[in-house]
Amino acid sequence: MMLSPTKLEGALDRLLLADANALDSKDMTGWLTNYAEEEQASYYCRAAENTEHNLELGFMFDDCRARLEDRVIYVTEIWAGTFQDYRTRHFVQRVSHRQVDASTAEAMSNFSVFMTPMDTGVTQILAAGRYLDMVRLSGDGRAKFLSRRAELDTSVLPRYLVYPI
């Protein structure tokens, strides 16, 4: 069944905002729940420069559900206490979308992410770019990421990354 335009937009926007909120709250478990419970659920973060030259390598390459789950462990356990923490604020704007079939939609959104390191308190831009999302729709009008690609215009990061973008 195809969703009505309003329902589809509502479902996509709730997902986009839920992800921004989870990331900005450093809620990695919440971040994970935005992804479909499917083996091929994936998250990639890479410079658009790589993609444009057919170079698949990224900053983060979580091409299966197991890797998404591992990323929660990296951030919450393995790296805990080793880095200079920073706050982020994600600003996300959906620019196009389309329902592919009854259970799938795709969406493209612009993002910009501000970062404020806790030690300096000086706000900088961390990255700008686009999300290319493949979204799983369920019967009750909920949406989850089947795959999210954060394609960064920012090919040179101003800092190391702890949290996904």
Add this chain to the structure above:
Amino acid sequence: MADATLTWPKNYNEVPKAAFTRSDLYLEEIKRIFHGPEWHPVAHESELPNPGDFRTIRLAGIPLLISRDEGGEVRVFYNACSHRSNQLETAVMGNKTEFECPYHRWLFSAKGELVGCPNPREFVPGFDKADYPLGQPRFDLFYGLIFVTFSAETEPLDQFLGEAGETLRELMAGDGRLKLLGYQKVRYDSNWKGYNDNDGYHAPLLHAAFKMLNWQGGKGRQYTATKRGHVCFESALSVASGPSVLKDKDLIAFKGQDPSVGSRIVQLFPTFVSTKHLDVINLRFATPIDAETTEVHYAYFAHQNDDADMLRHRLRQSSNLLGPCGLISMEDASIFHRIHIGSHTPGNAIFQKGVRDPAKLESEFSQNDESGNLPRWEYYRSVMGFERAQA
């Protein structure tokens, strides 16, 4: 210009923190080191595999254009038009067999010849296109790794590398026949020496991942090569066995050909770091931006003989293991920043581990010794002309 001086401590294991922070020293370093008689790796030729492929970079501010001509030959040029020095190419990478400067439309071949310019009759009498090729720094290749130097004095590349060349060759899969997987690029808030002093191998105390993955560093050798103190590591890696917190074990799987030596690192003076760790082949091209900023381009490679499975494995491992967001190296990046901040305090940084006698320099070390950095510091001191305090 007033001499940028700094009194160096008498002990070899002490480094004045001011060396990391003084901007007058930085200007002198650019002159004596980056524009001086040193070789700097700028790319691997596998980053431009096809005829017409090019890349541009800036090394200590100097814009470079690296191109492969139609016949397959790789050359390094200054990325500046031979007319009035307009930046010639603006793309970071691409494919072109001709480069046109838009300002007055001079046209250059991938060999660097000036092949066309409008209205030359109005130029200085006797103007000849043959006198205006693109300028070139000296460059040379080592198993495909492209080095440049801006000084006529620099000794031949083989001599510059010394014993480090052999480890570097092994690190680049033995034959340098690499295939580019992609880049991770980042700027660190760190002086270039703070970056170089702390990248490469270091005590696994920092890395919780080693412990959590039930992964002990194996036995290994650390040695320094040539008067520059290039640092080389060759270590066995015992791959994690037993329970692991990771669901995707392939991240730390070792599928390659080189099982006895799981980890190789070559750090060349002044800024280059390269590593082979498990199946990751990573060349890190670094350049100072200013006294407090270093830009690092992490380039990752497969081998040309890899089958599809191995290629996929390298891609998955390379993206998530090392680099500025890697499982076992994200903390390194944080250390670069923090060392730089902490170095804005009085006194010296004092190296401890592996220092048997502060009055002596050695060239063989254990894997986890910090003293492997000391020959490089001694070379830096001598190049900068800093006097060592008397005992």
